[in-house]
Amino acid sequence: MYRTIFLLASLWMIVQSYPNPDTNAAPKNDEFPIVTTPLGQYQGSTILSRLRKPIYSFRGIRYAKAPVQDLRFQPPVPIEKHEGVFNATVDAPLCPQPTSDPVSEDCLFLNVYSNKLPKGTDKVKRPVIVYIHAGGFYSVGGASYWAGPHYLLDQDVVLVTFNYRLGTLGFLATGEKDAPGNNGLKDQVQVLKWIKQNIEAFGGDPNSVTIMGYSAGAMSVVLHMVSPMSVGLFHKAVAMSGSPTSQWTIGHEQLELAKKQAKFLGCPDDTAANIIKCLKTKPANDLGQSLPKFQEFGTDPVMIWTPVMEKDFGQPRFLTAHPITLIQNGEFQKVPFITGVTTDEFAQKAFLVVNNETLLKQLNEKWEDTAPIPFLYERKTDNSKTISKTLKKIYFDDKPIDKSNLAKLGELYADSVIGFGVNRAVKLISEKNNASTFYYKFSYQGRYSHFYTPDSNGTKPYGVVHHDDLIYLFYISKLFPLFKENSPKEVEMVTKLTILYANFAKFGTPIPTPNDRLDNIKWEPYTPKNQKYLDIGNKLTLQEKLFEKRYAEWEKLFPLDKYAKIKV
Numbered sequence: 001m002y003r004t005i006f007l008l009a010s011l012w013m014i015v016q017s018y019p020n021p022d023t024n025a026a027p028k029n030d031e032f033p034i035v036t037t038p039l040g041q042y043q044g045s046t047i048l049s050r051l052r053k054p055i056y057s058f059r060g061i062r063y064a065k066a067p068v069q070d071l072r073f074q075p076p077v078p079i080e081k082h083e084g085v086f087n088a089t090v091d092a093p094l095c096p097q098p099t100s101d102p103v104s105e106d107c108l109f110l111n112v113y114s115n116k117l118p119k120g121t122d123k124v125k126r127p128v129i130v131y132i133h134a135g136g137f138y139s140v141g142g143a144s145y146w147a148g149p150h151y152l153l154d155q156d157v158v159l160v161t162f163n164y165r166l167g168t169l170g171f172l173a174t175g176e177k178d179a180p181g182n183n184g185l186k187d188q189v190q191v192l193k194w195i196k197q198n199i200e201a202f203g204g205d206p207n208s209v210t211i212m213g214y215s216a217g218a219m220s221v222v223l224h225m226v227s228p229m230s231v232g233l234f235h236k237a238v239a240m241s242g243s244p245t246s247q248w249t250i251g252h253e254q255l256e257l258a259k260k261q262a263k264f265l266g267c268p269d270d271t272a273a274n275i276i277k278c279l280k281t282k283p284a285n286d287l288g289q290s291l292p293k294f295q296e297f298g299t300d301p302v303m304i305w306t307p308v309m310e311k312d313f314g315q316p317r318f319l320t321a322h323p324i325t326l327i328q329n330g331e332f333q334k335v336p337f338i339t340g341v342t343t344d345e346f347a348q349k350a351f352l353v354v355n356n357e358t359l360l361k362q363l364n365e366k367w368e369d370t371a372p373i374p375f376l377y378e379r380k381t382d383n384s385k386t387i388s389k390t391l392k393k394i395y396f397d398d399k400p401i402d403k404s405n406l407a408k409l410g411e412l413y414a415d416s417v418i419g420f421g422v423n424r425a426v427k428l429i430s431e432k433n434n435a436s437t438f439y440y441k442f443s444y445q446g447r448y449s450h451f452y453t454p455d456s457n458g459t460k461p462y463g464v465v466h467h468d469d470l471i472y473l474f475y476i477s478k479l480f481p482l483f484k485e486n487s488p489k490e491v492e493m494v495t496k497l498t499i500l501y502a503n504f505a506k507f508g509t510p511i512p513t514p515n516d517r518l519d520n521i522k523w524e525p526y527t528p529k530n531q532k533y534l535d536i537g538n539k540l541t542l543q544e545k546l547f548e549k550r551y552a553e554w555e556k557l558f559p560l561d562k563y564a565k566i567k568v
């Protein structure tokens with residue numbers, strides 16, 4: 001029991017305590033719209049937005065065949081046209097993971113939210129925002145309680161959310177023909193193909209698709225930019241708090257991880273073929289539930305399953321080389337791009353480590369061997385030891401880690417898990433992008449957060465941590481209330497963020513014309529020379545050179561030239 005609670009909390013970023021979700025969620029009325037697409041008919045329901053406008057809500061639409069039995073560990077298989085009316089009124093189960101919410105291996109479903117459906121000659125075509133959910137490639141999902149449309153749909157956009165396969169079920173990569181990897185990402189490509197084929201029926205414009213992702217979803221967004229599979233399937237991109245241009249290793253396989261998974265479930269781990277054969281016989285939930293066994297230092301590492309550079313077995317490949325190599329070569333889709341971070345990102349993990357004797361002792365006494373786990377760099381090499389030593393010097397001046405340098409440990413978590421990779425992405429992409437690149441820091445600290453100072457009884461946010469900007473973009477009924485007129489500060493941020501992103505989806509620029517509601521600010525694109533970014537705080541302000549000194553140290557530790565040599 002304790003374990004389950006601990007896990008749940010740690011997965012969606014260690015929520016120690018949080019206010020009760022509002023039970024007065026927007027009421028349903030009795031409208032059940034039907035749309036007709038090339039794949040058949042779907043019946044949805046109607047919910048109300050924050051401003052009480054009707055949202056035509058189609059949930060639980062199947063976008064690929066059930067990835068079960070022979071299809072487990074296989075790339076997604078497109079569905080055929082269905083007869084009759086598909087019931088799209090309820091959330092689909094999440095993909096297998098440790099949670100008390102419904103899960104199923106049959107989890108490849110998406111949701112479409114629209115506030116205007118085409119009628120007769122009124123061929124409405126709204127920009128489409130496709131949200132790729134967070135959760136480290138091993139948790140969370142697209143269900144409406146994780147990503148409610150109630151805020152974004154007060155803007156004239158169509159929103160698509162969805163599940164993709166997670167953990168071993170989505171990312172098994174033995175480096176051989178029968179499991180070359182990236183299936184969870186290929187699921188996402190299948191969603192984009194579904195949208196291209198079907199979204200017009202929901203009032204969406206298939207020629208204006210913005211992919212928007214958070215954390216693992218943000219990594220996915222940047223991967224779609226460099227993937228040959230995603231060419232022509234999107235037109236703008238937003239990567240919030242995540243990037244695969246980080247210091248963590250992207251290899252050709254994760255065979256060691258597959259072996260671990262095999263051992264955890266009592267399977268032989270001698271050959272890739274035997275691993276797959278045995279894992280195919282195990283209940284999907286056993287795979288999903290085994291997540292905590294992969295954690296090596298508290299709830300670290302944050303990244304376990306990763307994309308891989310697929311070897312060529314003749315299969316359609318999602319990723320053909322290292323994303324850094326591809327971006328440096330200009331081999332990516334040149335589209336308007338927004339990326340950024342929150343002020344403190346994973347700083348709350350520092351708090352948890354410093355307040356846990358066991359973890360603190362291990363970190364101090366075995367720094368060189370331990371640091372690569374939470375801070376996500378190569379292990380057990382001479383270079384690894386050098387990196388560990390340098391980080392100790394830079395962040396702690398070689399002093400022991402304790403409560404006195406908690407803030408520094410917080411910065412190390414923020415920079416290693418998120419900040420450096422995002423900063424490297426904005427530099428590299430803006431260098432070669434011929435469309436605009438925008439950079440931001442989300443620093444608004446409101447009443448709500450994904451991590452409260454534990455002795456504050458859920459009243460004092462610890463900082464502006466990972467996911468805290470999502471609170472104002474989606475109604476996350478799982479954790480937070482629906483902000484209404486009696487939450488004017490929150491409503492102000494909801495208004496700002498939803499306008500910025502709807503503008504971007506529409507025009508490819510977040511502030512086409514400065515105006516009062518956006519603090520009359522002009523958001524200038526980032527260039528390697530000007531290094532401008534928007535600080536999204538109590539007011540919007542334009543700043544430059546975000547955490548420049550901190551990231552410069554990382555640039556030195558992980559030099560770019562090595563990526564030129566990586567070949568597949």
Ligand SMILES: *[C@@H]1O[C@H](CO)[C@@H](O)[C@H](O)[C@H]1NC(C)=O
Nearest residue numbers: 032043085086087088089090
């Ligand atoms: C759709 O499915 C839900 C949940 O199973 C059910 O309550 C509802 O009656 C169904 N609607 C139709 C039209 O069958």
Ligand SMILES: *[C@@H]1O[C@H](CO)[C@@H](O)[C@H](O)[C@H]1NC(C)=O
Nearest residue numbers: 297298299355356357358359
């Ligand atoms: C400290 O961390 C260890 C290792 O993750 C864990 O087993 C233990 O429960 C934690 N202690 C507290 C008091 O949280």
Ligand SMILES: *[C@@H]1O[C@H](CO)[C@@H](O)[C@H](O)[C@H]1NC(C)=O
Nearest residue numbers: 330334335336433434435436
């Ligand atoms: C960017 O370059 C590509 C070719 O690399 C071209 O097709 C596209 O039109 C250009 N876009 C802009 C905005 O100049």
